[in-house]
Structures are given as structure tokens and as C-alpha cells.
Amino acid sequence: MFLHLAKDVVVPVKNVICIIDADSIKNSKDSKAFFKISEEEGFVKKISDEKIKSYIITEEVEKKDKGSRKIIKTVIYYSPISSTTLQKRANFLEDIHSSDEVYVK
Template sequence: MFIHIGSDEVVLKKDVIMILDKYALVSKDTSDFMQVAKEEGFVQGEDGMDKKSIIICDKKIFFSPISSVTLLKRSNFLKNL
């Protein structure tokens, strides 16, 4: 199954490791992780986009203009949300 994450991007549900809110970047550990991922070329679709959430997949990291709550609902990870 696919999850539409905005900006004409879709990811496989089975590849999603974590969906983070944009405020997670405030944490030093998360910002350090994202800096290393950016330097190594794992970060996709960051330029000029309103970032509301971060989707960490198996081999790539995406920024999305869609909120993390909406992405969670789309993914059906939790059925009673």
C-alpha cells in the first residue's frame, strides 16, 4: 500500500520507519541526525516547501507539507485515531 505524502510524492507503507512533526527538529539529537542524513544524500524534497512533517523511510527522508496527524490517518497504522 502507498501513502501520498504531498508534492506528487508517494511512499510504500512498509518502507516508513517514522513520521515526525516539524517540531521534532528542535531536539538536538534529531537535528544532528538530519544534518548527517543531508550530508550523506538521504534527504529528498526539502527546497522551497512548507515543511509540516518529516517521513523517515528505509532509504530516504522526505519533508511533507501535510501534517503528521493526517499522514498517520492516511497510513492506517492506528485504526481508532
């Protein structure tokens, strides 16, 4: 299943490590430093120029060629969609995926 982060950006739900509310890091020096370093190191993808409402930390497995080691790449998305909305979307998708019952009218 995929999680829509905004515009044309979707990520597999299984790759999502965490969804962080942008307002929650305003008073934390450590969090601000983490995101600043992440930007400098090229881990960040801004989805739009709108106000950032949430940060989505993901890990993607890359494989260069057959037989080579897997490379885990961290990507942090800056999304204009609230963390609450993204969490609801993620839980909704998990609920659909885990449902074993089929309802027929």
C-alpha cells in the same frame, strides 16, 4: 498500499519506518544533528519548497541484479503535510487492507 506524501510523491506504506512532526525536533540538538548529517549524506528528498511539517523516514530494498544481495536504502522525505494527516492516511490504508468483511447494499 501507498501513502501520498505531497505533490506527486507516494511511498509504499510497508516502507515507512516513522513519521515525525517537524515541530517536535526543534528543541533537540541530537535530532537537528541527525537531520543535518542526513542532508549532507544525501539521504534527504525535499518534496516541495513549502514549510516542512513532517519528516518521513523510509527504507527501500534495492536489488542490483539477479542473485546479488539486497541493499537497503534509507530515504528521508521532508513533507509539507502534517504528521497527523499522514498518520491518518496511513491508518486509513491499513484499515482498508486489513478489513475482511465486504458490505453489500
